[in-house]
Amino acid sequence: MQIGEVAARTELSLRTIRHYEEAGLVIPSARSQGGFRLYAESDVGRLMVIRRMKPLGFTLEQMRDLLAATDRLDSGEELSAEEREEALARVRDFEQMAAERVTDLRTRLARAEEFAATLRERLAPTPLS
Structure with a gap:
């Protein structure tokens, strides 16, 4: 899935997801031919762990x-x-x-x-x- 769908599913902004990528916490599983980030379910799971840790x-x-x-x-x-x-x-x-x-x-x-x-x-x- 593309970053927009991941953002909607995780309730994280595109900017936040990119920040976590830059920090090395989550790496897109692949890139489309057009260079778009593509994420797998496991990536969404990682982002949910991060999202749950942040308020703590x-x-x-x-x-x-x-x-x-x-x-x-x-x-x-x-x-x-x-x-x-x-x-x-x-x-x-x-x-x-x-x-x-x-x-x-x-x-x-x-x-x-x-x-x-x-x-x-x-x-x-x-x-x-």
């Missing part, structure tokens, strides 16, 4: 690190027990970091909702005495 504050380097570990596990290549455990440990580390960041976001959201409620109460009409 992961850096491009961290995204690259996680994708390298998952690529290794998904490669179909024979891994030694040590290599497999190392890749799984990286994924576990990211899962733990994500869980901690989700907890932090929930706390921040609760505080923001309390603040908004306080403002609503302040604006509510007061009954006449």
